[in-house]
Amino acid sequence: MKKHISTVVALFLLAGGAMAQTIDDGLKNLYYGKYATAKSDFEKVVAAKPTDDRAYYYLGIAELGTENKDGAAAAFQKGLQAVPNSPLLTAGLGRIDLLNGNAAAARQKFDAALAATAKNKNGDVSRAIADANTEVKGGDKAFALTVMETLLAGNDGRKGYKPVAADYIELGDVYRYLGGENGGKAIEAYEKALELEDKNAEAILKRGQVNYNAKLLEQAVADWAQATTLDPNYAPAFYELYQFYYTPKPRQFSLPKAKENLQKYLALSDQADKTRNEYYLASIMFLDRDYAGAISKAQAIIPQANDAYKIKLERLIADAYLQKGDSLGARKQFDEYSARLGESKLEPIDYKLGSEIYSRIKLGDSTQQAAIDQQSLNFLEKYATSDTAKDLDRYESVAKAFQQARVFDKAGEWYQKFADLKVEKGEKPSALDLFNIGQQYYYASNGGTDTVMLGKSSAAFGQLTAAYPDLTTGHFWQGMAAAARDVEAKTGVAQPFFDKYLALAETDPAKNKAGLIKAYTYLMVYYYNKDDKANMQKFMDKLTPLDPESEPVKQIKDIMSKPQQRGGGR
Numbered sequence: 001m002k003k004h005i006s007t008v009v010a011l012f013l014l015a016g017g018a019m020a021q022t023i024d025d026g027l028k029n030l031y032y033g034k035y036a037t038a039k040s041d042f043e044k045v046v047a048a049k050p051t052d053d054r055a056y057y058y059l060g061i062a063e064l065g066t067e068n069k070d071g072a073a074a075a076f077q078k079g080l081q082a083v084p085n086s087p088l089l090t091a092g093l094g095r096i097d098l099l100n101g102n103a104a105a106a107r108q109k110f111d112a113a114l115a116a117t118a119k120n121k122n123g124d125v126s127r128a129i130a131d132a133n134t135e136v137k138g139g140d141k142a143f144a145l146t147v148m149e150t151l152l153a154g155n156d157g158r159k160g161y162k163p164v165a166a167d168y169i170e171l172g173d174v175y176r177y178l179g180g181e182n183g184g185k186a187i188e189a190y191e192k193a194l195e196l197e198d199k200n201a202e203a204i205l206k207r208g209q210v211n212y213n214a215k216l217l218e219q220a221v222a223d224w225a226q227a228t229t230l231d232p233n234y235a236p237a238f239y240e241l242y243q244f245y246y247t248p249k250p251r252q253f254s255l256p257k258a259k260e261n262l263q264k265y266l267a268l269s270d271q272a273d274k275t276r277n278e279y280y281l282a283s284i285m286f287l288d289r290d291y292a293g294a295i296s297k298a299q300a301i302i303p304q305a306n307d308a309y310k311i312k313l314e315r316l317i318a319d320a321y322l323q324k325g326d327s328l329g330a331r332k333q334f335d336e337y338s339a340r341l342g343e344s345k346l347e348p349i350d351y352k353l354g355s356e357i358y359s360r361i362k363l364g365d366s367t368q369q370a371a372i373d374q375q376s377l378n379f380l381e382k383y384a385t386s387d388t389a390k391d392l393d394r395y396e397s398v399a400k401a402f403q404q405a406r407v408f409d410k411a412g413e414w415y416q417k418f419a420d421l422k423v424e425k426g427e428k429p430s431a432l433d434l435f436n437i438g439q440q441y442y443y444a445s446n447g448g449t450d451t452v453m454l455g456k457s458s459a460a461f462g463q464l465t466a467a468y469p470d471l472t473t474g475h476f477w478q479g480m481a482a483a484a485r486d487v488e489a490k491t492g493v494a495q496p497f498f499d500k501y502l503a504l505a506e507t508d509p510a511k512n513k514a515g516l517i518k519a520y521t522y523l524m525v526y527y528y529n530k531d532d533k534a535n536m537q538k539f540m541d542k543l544t545p546l547d548p549e550s551e552p553v554k555q556i557k558d559i560m561s562k563p564q565q566r567g568g569g570r
Contacts, residue, residue, distance in 0.1 A: 087114075202236070249393065352383045412436075
């Protein structure tokens with residue numbers, strides 16, 4: 001659910017008179033995230049002037065802010081009965097279609113809304129369409145960009161449509177959701193909004209979101225802090241800081257800071273939205289590690305909560321059971337609410353929680369434990385893939401989990417996905433990224449018996465040597481993967497790789513001792529099998545000082561000391 005309604009800002013400039021003051025109140029409350037109060041404001045507008053389509057539209061947006069999708073749909077539909085063919089309300093119903101997973105029906109409504117305003121550009125309609133397509137899962141972000149670019153094309157503020165700050169904020173949002181190299185364009189758009197409204201805290205907050213996505217964490221926090229300084233009443237910035245410090249990642253997680261910012265947010269939040277406030281009071285108990293208190297308060301709120309908040313509260317209860325060490329109680333709560341919701345309504349955060357809960361369960365029966373462990377991994381995979389916004393941290397966490405569970409083929413698969421996503425995001429996979437792929441597939445090959453896994457391992461190590469030719473690691477493991485196909489060292493398929501490895505590794509024998517022993521051993525046996533005594537002796541002489549008790553050296557010496565048996569032995 002979107003926390004910041006950028007489309008409202010432009011309307012401050014359009015309102016006038018006593019009637020418009022009520023509209024202003026609603027728009028201002030939307031801006032500050034006070035959705036329940038804004039809903040009341042717009043209901044008054046509708047009652048006083050039932051043909052104002054903007055009032056119906058923003059009433060619907062306020063309903064969405066209180067997690068009431070059905071209420072939003074009803075507002076848009078009632079508005080269309082009062083103002084037939086309203087492009088803005090048609091766009092609103094398109095947003096509902098997207099929320100219901102019907103992208104085709106949504107696009108038809110968006111196209112109809114745009115066609116109705118083609119001759120006279122309408123910022124409200126364009127922003128409504130772009131906002132829906134960026135914020136709602138299944139939206140068409142490229143289409144959103146086209147809509148905003150068309151709105152702003154050829155406008156210089158002197159003729160035709162005059163852009164406002166909200167337009168550039170929405171444009172920035174589109175670029176931010178497109179991600180990748182569009183981050184700079186997003187910041188440019190937010191800066192343009194600030195040129196038009198230098199006190200716009202939303203633009204600064206969203207600039208911080210771009211910096212966060214770029215992993216510029218200190219700058220992101222500085223932006224959000226600046227937003228709170230610029231406007232101390234801007235609650236969404238405190239909420240952003242709370243979310244930042246509550247996220248369990250390095251350089252972020254801090255329960256004290258999370259609690260501090262949540263308390264500041266709650267002090268500024270909508271006092272008319274009692275369920276939301278009670279939910280966050282339960283969250284503060286959770287942050288204070290008063291898990292029993294959090295469970296009790298959440299259970300007390302559930303009877304009067306709507307479906308959306310019931311999910312949040314039930315999720316909090318399951319997590320509280322988990323954090324207080326009752327993994328079976330957490331599982332019971334989680335299984336009950338996930339079964340009630342159904343697979344289609346579970347969110348990424350649910351899969352993450354489910355994975356954590358099942359990973360903590362320890363049973364005496366090995367068969368049941370294996371099933372529990374597998375379910376934990378299944379939830380973790382769903383967590384990584386259930387969100388269209390692909391996340392590197394999620395992909396890496398799944399890979400590590402499979403690695404720790406010794407499910408090496410899946411670990412290799414997810415390390416490969418992690419590296420591929422880096423490329424997709426314009427980053428070069430590190431040597432460790434490529435090594436992880438190759439090593440997990442190598443382990444999955446079960447000593448070379450699974451040739452498919454071994455082939456994937458060889459390919460990954462080949463990519464490593466190509467990308468980082470001066471590192472010993474890739475050459476050595478290419479040799480090891482090849483040697484797994486030639487365990488008796490008869491074909492010499494590993495020789496070229498080990499030769500390249502030795503050229504780099506022999507400069508530091510102490511550091512590379514373990515690898516040198518393996519390479520020398522393979523090459524010694526290979527040249528023994530070729531009956532190349534000179535090269536065999538060369539590698540035997542190199543191997544012996546590093547591994548005086550080498551069993552292959554002993555065996556070869558023993559065979560060589562008995563010439564009459566050597567021919568039969570080969």
